[in-house]
Amino acid sequence: MRYFLAVAMMLGVLLLGVVGFRDTTTRRTPIEVFPDMDRQPKLRPQAEDAFFADNRGSRRPVEGTMARMTPMTMGASGSSELVYGYEDLPVNTGHLTGVTNYVENIPLTVSGELLERGMGRYQINCQPCHGALGDGNGITRKLGMVVVANLHDPRIIKMPDGELFHVITSGRNLMSNYAAQVSVKDRWSIIAYIRALQRSRLASIDDVPEQLRSTLTK
Protein backbone atom coordinates (compact mmCIF):
# COMPACT_ATOMS: atom_id res chain seq x y z
CA MET A 1 0.00 0.00 0.00
CA ARG A 2 2.78 2.37 0.89
CA TYR A 3 4.52 1.75 -2.42
CA PHE A 4 1.30 2.10 -4.32
CA LEU A 5 0.59 5.50 -2.71
CA ALA A 6 4.15 6.67 -3.29
CA VAL A 7 4.01 5.70 -6.95
CA ALA A 8 0.59 7.34 -7.34
CA MET A 9 1.80 10.54 -5.74
CA MET A 10 4.88 10.64 -7.95
CA LEU A 11 2.80 10.06 -11.05
CA GLY A 12 0.44 12.81 -9.97
CA VAL A 13 3.23 15.31 -9.39
CA LEU A 14 4.83 14.38 -12.69
CA LEU A 15 1.54 14.85 -14.53
CA LEU A 16 0.94 18.21 -12.86
CA GLY A 17 4.42 19.27 -13.89
CA VAL A 18 3.63 18.45 -17.49
CA VAL A 19 0.12 19.89 -17.76
CA GLY A 20 0.47 22.80 -15.35
CA PHE A 21 -2.35 24.88 -13.93
CA ARG A 22 -5.11 27.17 -15.17
CA ASP A 23 -4.45 30.87 -15.68
CA THR A 24 -0.83 30.54 -16.68
CA THR A 25 0.34 31.87 -20.02
CA THR A 26 1.56 29.35 -22.51
CA ARG A 27 2.93 29.29 -26.06
CA ARG A 28 1.28 25.95 -26.73
CA THR A 29 -1.60 25.90 -29.22
CA PRO A 30 -4.87 25.28 -27.35
CA ILE A 31 -5.96 21.66 -27.23
CA GLU A 32 -9.47 21.06 -28.47
CA VAL A 33 -10.70 18.35 -26.14
CA PHE A 34 -13.78 17.33 -28.13
CA PRO A 35 -12.92 18.54 -31.64
CA ASP A 36 -16.25 17.60 -33.19
CA MET A 37 -16.57 19.95 -36.16
CA ASP A 38 -14.59 22.62 -34.32
CA ARG A 39 -12.62 23.19 -37.49
CA GLN A 40 -14.58 22.80 -40.69
CA PRO A 41 -13.27 22.89 -44.25
CA LYS A 42 -14.82 26.28 -44.92
CA LEU A 43 -13.31 29.65 -45.71
CA ARG A 44 -12.67 31.91 -42.78
CA PRO A 45 -11.68 35.54 -43.26
CA GLN A 46 -7.96 36.31 -43.25
CA ALA A 47 -7.15 32.68 -42.53
CA GLU A 48 -4.86 30.46 -44.56
CA ASP A 49 -6.56 28.23 -47.06
CA ALA A 50 -4.71 25.70 -49.17
CA PHE A 51 -7.41 25.75 -51.87
CA PHE A 52 -5.90 28.90 -53.37
CA ALA A 53 -2.40 29.06 -54.85
CA ASP A 54 -1.35 31.96 -52.63
CA ASN A 55 -2.86 30.31 -49.53
CA ARG A 56 -5.14 33.25 -48.75
CA GLY A 57 -8.68 32.52 -47.66
CA SER A 58 -9.71 36.14 -48.16
CA ARG A 59 -9.61 37.03 -51.84
CA ARG A 60 -8.66 40.41 -53.19
CA PRO A 61 -11.05 42.11 -55.62
CA VAL A 62 -10.23 41.55 -59.27
CA GLU A 63 -7.96 44.28 -60.59
CA GLY A 64 -9.94 47.18 -62.00
CA THR A 65 -13.26 46.17 -60.45
CA MET A 66 -15.24 47.65 -57.61
CA ALA A 67 -17.90 46.29 -55.31
CA ARG A 68 -21.45 47.20 -56.31
CA MET A 69 -22.98 46.08 -53.07
CA THR A 70 -25.27 48.33 -51.09
CA PRO A 71 -25.99 51.87 -52.24
CA MET A 72 -25.34 54.84 -49.97
CA THR A 73 -28.06 57.18 -48.76
CA MET A 74 -27.36 60.80 -49.65
CA GLY A 75 -29.10 62.46 -46.75
CA ALA A 76 -29.63 61.66 -43.13
CA SER A 77 -30.63 58.12 -42.23
CA GLY A 78 -33.98 57.22 -43.75
CA SER A 79 -33.34 59.31 -46.87
CA SER A 80 -34.54 57.69 -50.05
CA GLU A 81 -31.97 59.14 -52.47
CA LEU A 82 -29.49 56.38 -53.22
CA VAL A 83 -26.05 56.43 -54.83
CA TYR A 84 -23.90 53.50 -55.96
CA GLY A 85 -20.14 53.53 -55.53
CA TYR A 86 -19.41 53.17 -59.26
CA GLU A 87 -21.34 56.28 -60.29
CA ASP A 88 -19.24 59.24 -61.42
CA LEU A 89 -20.70 61.70 -58.94
CA PRO A 90 -19.08 64.32 -56.69
CA VAL A 91 -20.09 62.31 -53.65
CA ASN A 92 -17.99 59.37 -54.81
CA THR A 93 -15.03 61.15 -56.35
CA GLY A 94 -14.81 64.62 -54.80
CA HIS A 95 -14.77 65.96 -58.37
CA LEU A 96 -17.55 67.56 -60.36
CA THR A 97 -18.97 65.01 -62.80
CA GLY A 98 -16.89 64.70 -65.96
CA VAL A 99 -14.24 67.28 -65.03
CA THR A 100 -11.29 67.42 -62.65
CA ASN A 101 -12.52 70.42 -60.66
CA TYR A 102 -13.09 69.70 -56.98
CA VAL A 103 -16.61 69.98 -55.67
CA GLU A 104 -16.88 73.07 -53.46
CA ASN A 105 -19.28 71.83 -50.79
CA ILE A 106 -20.09 68.51 -49.17
CA PRO A 107 -22.57 66.81 -51.55
CA LEU A 108 -24.42 65.12 -48.67
CA THR A 109 -27.01 66.73 -46.43
CA VAL A 110 -25.02 67.96 -43.45
CA SER A 111 -26.99 67.23 -40.32
CA GLY A 112 -26.23 67.02 -36.64
CA GLU A 113 -26.18 63.27 -37.06
CA LEU A 114 -23.49 63.49 -39.77
CA LEU A 115 -21.40 65.89 -37.69
CA GLU A 116 -21.56 63.63 -34.68
CA ARG A 117 -20.51 60.67 -36.80
CA GLY A 118 -17.71 62.83 -38.17
CA MET A 119 -16.50 63.68 -34.70
CA GLY A 120 -16.32 60.01 -33.76
CA ARG A 121 -14.54 59.04 -36.97
CA TYR A 122 -12.16 61.99 -36.67
CA GLN A 123 -11.21 60.93 -33.17
CA ILE A 124 -10.51 57.39 -34.34
CA ASN A 125 -8.69 58.02 -37.60
CA CYS A 126 -7.33 61.58 -37.61
CA GLN A 127 -6.67 62.49 -34.00
CA PRO A 128 -3.48 60.37 -33.60
CA CYS A 129 -1.64 62.77 -35.92
CA HIS A 130 -3.75 65.90 -36.37
CA GLY A 131 -4.69 66.12 -32.69
CA ALA A 132 -8.07 66.49 -31.04
CA LEU A 133 -8.16 70.20 -31.94
CA GLY A 134 -6.96 69.73 -35.50
CA ASP A 135 -3.81 71.75 -34.86
CA GLY A 136 -1.43 68.99 -35.93
CA ASN A 137 -0.33 68.23 -32.36
CA GLY A 138 -1.29 64.59 -32.15
CA ILE A 139 0.65 61.95 -30.26
CA THR A 140 2.80 61.16 -33.29
CA ARG A 141 4.31 64.65 -33.11
CA LYS A 142 6.33 63.55 -30.07
CA LEU A 143 7.33 60.29 -31.73
CA GLY A 144 9.12 61.63 -34.75
CA MET A 145 6.41 62.69 -37.14
CA VAL A 146 7.51 66.23 -37.80
CA VAL A 147 5.37 67.41 -40.68
CA VAL A 148 1.70 67.10 -39.76
CA ALA A 149 -0.69 69.53 -41.35
CA ASN A 150 -2.36 72.04 -39.07
CA LEU A 151 -5.98 71.90 -40.16
CA HIS A 152 -6.43 75.53 -39.14
CA ASP A 153 -3.90 76.60 -41.76
CA PRO A 154 -5.54 79.15 -44.14
CA ARG A 155 -4.36 76.94 -47.02
CA ILE A 156 -6.57 74.12 -45.74
CA ILE A 157 -9.44 76.39 -44.70
CA LYS A 158 -9.61 77.64 -48.31
CA MET A 159 -9.45 74.14 -49.82
CA PRO A 160 -12.68 73.00 -51.46
CA ASP A 161 -14.38 70.15 -49.62
CA GLY A 162 -13.73 67.95 -52.65
CA GLU A 163 -9.99 68.44 -52.25
CA LEU A 164 -10.12 67.36 -48.59
CA PHE A 165 -12.07 64.31 -49.76
CA HIS A 166 -9.37 63.63 -52.31
CA VAL A 167 -6.65 63.91 -49.65
CA ILE A 168 -8.40 61.41 -47.37
CA THR A 169 -9.08 59.06 -50.29
CA SER A 170 -5.67 59.20 -51.95
CA GLY A 171 -3.34 60.68 -49.36
CA ARG A 172 -1.00 63.60 -49.83
CA ASN A 173 2.73 64.10 -49.18
CA LEU A 174 3.55 61.94 -46.15
CA MET A 175 -0.05 61.15 -45.28
CA SER A 176 -1.10 57.89 -46.89
CA ASN A 177 -4.61 57.17 -48.05
CA TYR A 178 -7.51 56.20 -45.83
CA ALA A 179 -9.71 54.80 -48.55
CA ALA A 180 -9.66 51.33 -47.03
CA GLN A 181 -10.22 52.51 -43.46
CA VAL A 182 -12.89 55.18 -43.85
CA SER A 183 -16.03 54.70 -45.94
CA VAL A 184 -17.12 57.34 -48.46
CA LYS A 185 -19.87 58.69 -46.25
CA ASP A 186 -17.61 58.75 -43.20
CA ARG A 187 -15.02 60.73 -45.20
CA TRP A 188 -17.62 63.44 -45.86
CA SER A 189 -18.69 63.35 -42.23
CA ILE A 190 -15.06 63.88 -41.16
CA ILE A 191 -14.81 66.83 -43.54
CA ALA A 192 -17.94 68.33 -42.00
CA TYR A 193 -16.37 67.96 -38.57
CA ILE A 194 -13.07 69.49 -39.72
CA ARG A 195 -15.05 72.49 -41.01
CA ALA A 196 -16.69 72.76 -37.60
CA LEU A 197 -13.27 72.64 -35.92
CA GLN A 198 -12.01 75.38 -38.23
CA ARG A 199 -15.01 77.58 -37.58
CA SER A 200 -14.51 77.21 -33.85
CA ARG A 201 -11.25 79.13 -34.24
CA LEU A 202 -12.52 81.63 -36.80
CA ALA A 203 -15.51 82.66 -34.75
CA SER A 204 -15.90 86.19 -33.49
CA ILE A 205 -17.98 87.47 -30.60
CA ASP A 206 -20.72 88.36 -33.11
CA ASP A 207 -21.34 84.64 -33.68
CA VAL A 208 -22.40 84.21 -30.06
CA PRO A 209 -26.08 84.90 -29.39
CA GLU A 210 -26.41 88.23 -27.60
CA GLN A 211 -27.96 86.88 -24.43
CA LEU A 212 -25.08 84.42 -23.98
CA ARG A 213 -22.23 86.86 -24.52
CA SER A 214 -22.08 87.89 -20.90
CA THR A 215 -21.35 84.26 -19.95
CA LEU A 216 -18.04 84.34 -21.85
CA THR A 217 -14.99 85.72 -20.12
CA LYS A 218 -12.96 87.98 -22.31
Place this chain on the structure above:
Amino acid sequence: MSDIFPKWTNQLPVKIIAGAILAATTGVAGVWYYFTPKYTRVGYQPIQPVPFSHAVHAGQLGVDCRYCHTDVEESWYSNIPAAETCMKCHNQVLPNDPRLAVVRESAATGEPIPWVQIHKTPDYVYFNHSAHVNRGVSCVECHGQVDQMDEVYHAKPFSMTFCLDCHRNPAAKLRPPDKITDLTWKWSDDPEAAAKAQKENGSKFVTDWKVESMENCSACHR
Protein backbone atom coordinates in the same frame (compact mmCIF):
# COMPACT_ATOMS: atom_id res chain seq x y z
CA MET B 1 -7.15 -23.10 1.00
CA SER B 2 -4.20 -21.16 2.41
CA ASP B 3 -2.09 -22.49 -0.45
CA ILE B 4 -4.20 -20.68 -2.98
CA PHE B 5 -4.92 -17.50 -1.03
CA PRO B 6 -1.99 -16.55 1.27
CA LYS B 7 -2.71 -14.33 4.24
CA TRP B 8 -1.77 -11.09 2.55
CA THR B 9 -4.61 -11.47 0.06
CA ASN B 10 -7.08 -10.80 2.86
CA GLN B 11 -6.53 -7.10 2.51
CA LEU B 12 -6.55 -7.12 -1.27
CA PRO B 13 -10.23 -6.27 -1.86
CA VAL B 14 -9.98 -3.26 0.47
CA LYS B 15 -6.83 -2.09 -1.28
CA ILE B 16 -8.34 -2.51 -4.70
CA ILE B 17 -11.45 -0.58 -3.69
CA ALA B 18 -9.41 2.21 -2.05
CA GLY B 19 -7.13 2.41 -5.10
CA ALA B 20 -10.12 2.50 -7.46
CA ILE B 21 -11.77 5.27 -5.46
CA LEU B 22 -8.55 7.26 -5.47
CA ALA B 23 -8.06 6.76 -9.21
CA ALA B 24 -11.67 7.67 -10.00
CA THR B 25 -11.53 10.81 -7.86
CA THR B 26 -8.31 11.89 -9.48
CA GLY B 27 -9.78 11.19 -12.90
CA VAL B 28 -12.96 13.16 -12.26
CA ALA B 29 -11.05 16.01 -10.67
CA GLY B 30 -8.63 16.04 -13.58
CA VAL B 31 -11.42 16.18 -16.17
CA TRP B 32 -13.20 18.89 -14.21
CA TYR B 33 -10.05 20.96 -13.90
CA TYR B 34 -8.48 20.41 -17.30
CA PHE B 35 -11.21 19.55 -19.83
CA THR B 36 -12.41 23.12 -20.02
CA PRO B 37 -11.41 26.18 -22.02
CA LYS B 38 -10.50 27.76 -18.68
CA TYR B 39 -7.45 25.53 -18.91
CA THR B 40 -7.10 24.79 -22.62
CA ARG B 41 -7.60 28.33 -23.98
CA VAL B 42 -7.01 30.85 -21.22
CA GLY B 43 -3.43 32.03 -21.13
CA TYR B 44 -2.66 31.17 -24.75
CA GLN B 45 0.03 33.63 -25.77
CA PRO B 46 1.66 32.59 -29.04
CA ILE B 47 4.85 34.15 -30.33
CA GLN B 48 3.80 36.68 -32.95
CA PRO B 49 5.87 37.49 -36.04
CA VAL B 50 6.08 41.16 -34.96
CA PRO B 51 6.57 42.19 -31.32
CA PHE B 52 3.59 44.55 -31.48
CA SER B 53 2.51 45.91 -28.12
CA HIS B 54 -1.15 46.72 -27.55
CA ALA B 55 -0.12 48.22 -24.20
CA VAL B 56 1.92 50.87 -26.01
CA HIS B 57 -0.45 51.59 -28.89
CA ALA B 58 -3.90 51.26 -27.32
CA GLY B 59 -2.89 51.95 -23.72
CA GLN B 60 -0.11 54.52 -23.59
CA LEU B 61 -0.74 56.30 -26.88
CA GLY B 62 -4.51 55.96 -26.70
CA VAL B 63 -5.05 54.86 -30.29
CA ASP B 64 -8.65 53.73 -30.66
CA CYS B 65 -9.14 49.99 -31.29
CA ARG B 66 -10.99 50.90 -34.47
CA TYR B 67 -8.04 52.71 -36.02
CA CYS B 68 -6.72 49.26 -36.92
CA HIS B 69 -9.71 46.94 -36.42
CA THR B 70 -11.76 49.05 -38.80
CA ASP B 71 -14.56 46.66 -39.65
CA VAL B 72 -15.57 45.61 -36.16
CA GLU B 73 -18.68 47.82 -36.21
CA GLU B 74 -19.77 46.77 -39.69
CA SER B 75 -18.85 43.13 -39.93
CA TRP B 76 -19.27 39.91 -38.00
CA TYR B 77 -15.51 39.65 -38.14
CA SER B 78 -13.03 42.02 -36.53
CA ASN B 79 -10.23 42.37 -39.04
CA ILE B 80 -6.50 42.28 -38.50
CA PRO B 81 -5.10 45.41 -40.18
CA ALA B 82 -2.99 45.26 -43.30
CA ALA B 83 0.64 46.33 -42.99
CA GLU B 84 -0.29 49.56 -44.81
CA THR B 85 -2.19 50.60 -41.69
CA CYS B 86 0.97 50.26 -39.59
CA MET B 87 2.93 52.22 -42.18
CA LYS B 88 0.59 55.21 -41.93
CA CYS B 89 2.56 56.19 -38.83
CA HIS B 90 5.63 53.99 -39.11
CA ASN B 91 6.72 55.51 -42.39
CA GLN B 92 7.96 58.30 -40.11
CA VAL B 93 7.83 56.88 -36.56
CA LEU B 94 10.69 54.38 -36.03
CA PRO B 95 11.19 54.13 -39.81
CA ASN B 96 14.27 51.92 -39.60
CA ASP B 97 13.54 49.90 -36.48
CA PRO B 98 14.54 46.24 -36.95
CA ARG B 99 11.44 45.10 -35.04
CA LEU B 100 9.33 46.48 -37.88
CA ALA B 101 11.27 44.81 -40.68
CA VAL B 102 8.52 42.24 -41.26
CA VAL B 103 5.90 45.01 -41.44
CA ARG B 104 7.90 47.06 -43.95
CA GLU B 105 8.47 44.00 -46.09
CA SER B 106 4.78 43.11 -46.00
CA ALA B 107 3.76 46.64 -46.96
CA ALA B 108 6.23 46.61 -49.83
CA THR B 109 5.42 43.18 -51.25
CA GLY B 110 1.80 42.70 -50.22
CA GLU B 111 2.60 39.36 -48.62
CA PRO B 112 0.51 39.10 -45.44
CA ILE B 113 2.19 39.07 -42.04
CA PRO B 114 1.66 35.59 -40.55
CA TRP B 115 -0.06 36.75 -37.34
CA VAL B 116 -1.16 33.91 -35.09
CA GLN B 117 -4.86 33.97 -34.26
CA ILE B 118 -5.42 33.77 -30.51
CA HIS B 119 -9.17 34.16 -30.04
CA LYS B 120 -10.90 31.49 -32.03
CA THR B 121 -14.43 30.26 -31.61
CA PRO B 122 -15.30 26.82 -32.97
CA ASP B 123 -16.47 26.90 -36.59
CA TYR B 124 -20.03 26.05 -35.55
CA VAL B 125 -20.31 29.22 -33.48
CA TYR B 126 -21.53 32.23 -35.43
CA PHE B 127 -20.41 35.12 -33.29
CA ASN B 128 -21.07 38.58 -34.71
CA HIS B 129 -18.81 41.43 -33.60
CA SER B 130 -20.96 44.23 -35.01
CA ALA B 131 -24.10 43.02 -33.24
CA HIS B 132 -22.32 43.18 -29.90
CA VAL B 133 -20.19 46.30 -30.34
CA ASN B 134 -23.12 48.37 -31.61
CA ARG B 135 -25.25 47.36 -28.63
CA GLY B 136 -22.95 48.43 -25.84
CA VAL B 137 -20.82 45.33 -25.31
CA SER B 138 -17.25 46.47 -24.89
CA CYS B 139 -14.21 44.72 -26.37
CA VAL B 140 -12.97 44.19 -22.82
CA GLU B 141 -15.84 41.85 -21.92
CA CYS B 142 -14.46 39.10 -24.16
CA HIS B 143 -10.85 40.09 -24.82
CA GLY B 144 -9.81 41.35 -21.40
CA GLN B 145 -7.57 44.34 -20.75
CA VAL B 146 -5.85 44.21 -24.13
CA ASP B 147 -4.75 47.83 -23.65
CA GLN B 148 -2.52 46.63 -20.82
CA MET B 149 -1.07 43.59 -22.59
CA ASP B 150 2.35 43.86 -24.13
CA GLU B 151 1.77 40.51 -25.75
CA VAL B 152 -1.87 39.60 -26.17
CA TYR B 153 -3.01 36.43 -24.45
CA HIS B 154 -6.35 34.67 -24.25
CA ALA B 155 -7.91 36.21 -21.15
CA LYS B 156 -11.44 34.81 -21.03
CA PRO B 157 -12.49 31.17 -21.43
CA PHE B 158 -14.89 31.50 -24.42
CA SER B 159 -16.82 28.50 -23.20
CA MET B 160 -20.53 28.25 -23.87
CA THR B 161 -21.29 29.26 -20.27
CA PHE B 162 -19.15 32.33 -20.80
CA CYS B 163 -21.49 33.45 -23.60
CA LEU B 164 -24.66 32.40 -21.79
CA ASP B 165 -23.80 34.11 -18.52
CA CYS B 166 -23.94 37.41 -20.32
CA HIS B 167 -26.85 36.49 -22.59
CA ARG B 168 -28.94 35.67 -19.55
CA ASN B 169 -28.25 39.05 -17.97
CA PRO B 170 -26.98 41.54 -20.53
CA ALA B 171 -27.95 44.52 -18.35
CA ALA B 172 -24.98 43.78 -16.12
CA LYS B 173 -22.49 44.39 -18.93
CA LEU B 174 -23.91 47.01 -21.31
CA ARG B 175 -22.30 50.43 -21.38
CA PRO B 176 -22.78 53.67 -23.34
CA PRO B 177 -21.94 53.11 -27.03
CA ASP B 178 -19.22 55.76 -27.12
CA LYS B 179 -17.29 53.98 -24.36
CA ILE B 180 -17.01 50.64 -26.14
CA THR B 181 -13.33 50.92 -26.97
CA ASP B 182 -12.38 52.67 -23.74
CA LEU B 183 -11.27 49.53 -21.95
CA THR B 184 -10.57 51.13 -18.59
CA TRP B 185 -13.88 53.01 -18.49
CA LYS B 186 -16.06 52.70 -15.39
CA TRP B 187 -19.33 54.33 -14.42
CA SER B 188 -17.63 55.65 -11.34
CA ASP B 189 -14.44 55.10 -9.35
CA ASP B 190 -16.58 54.22 -6.38
CA PRO B 191 -17.55 50.55 -6.89
CA GLU B 192 -20.88 50.98 -5.14
CA ALA B 193 -21.91 53.94 -7.27
CA ALA B 194 -20.68 52.10 -10.36
CA ALA B 195 -22.79 49.06 -9.55
CA LYS B 196 -25.81 51.30 -8.97
CA ALA B 197 -25.31 53.15 -12.27
CA GLN B 198 -24.84 49.86 -14.10
CA LYS B 199 -28.07 48.53 -12.62
CA GLU B 200 -30.03 51.66 -13.53
CA ASN B 201 -28.64 52.18 -17.02
CA GLY B 202 -28.10 48.56 -18.00
CA SER B 203 -31.77 47.62 -18.00
CA LYS B 204 -32.62 50.93 -19.67
CA PHE B 205 -30.17 50.13 -22.50
CA VAL B 206 -31.73 46.68 -22.92
CA THR B 207 -35.18 48.17 -23.53
CA ASP B 208 -34.03 51.28 -25.41
CA TRP B 209 -31.83 49.47 -27.88
CA LYS B 210 -34.11 46.42 -28.08
CA VAL B 211 -31.29 44.12 -27.02
CA GLU B 212 -32.26 40.58 -27.87
CA SER B 213 -29.76 38.47 -26.03
CA MET B 214 -31.13 35.22 -27.31
CA GLU B 215 -30.61 31.96 -25.49
CA ASN B 216 -31.98 29.59 -28.11
CA CYS B 217 -29.50 27.24 -29.84
CA SER B 218 -29.88 28.73 -33.30
CA ALA B 219 -28.87 32.18 -32.10
CA CYS B 220 -25.27 31.03 -32.23
CA HIS B 221 -25.32 27.58 -33.86
CA ARG B 222 -26.60 27.47 -37.41
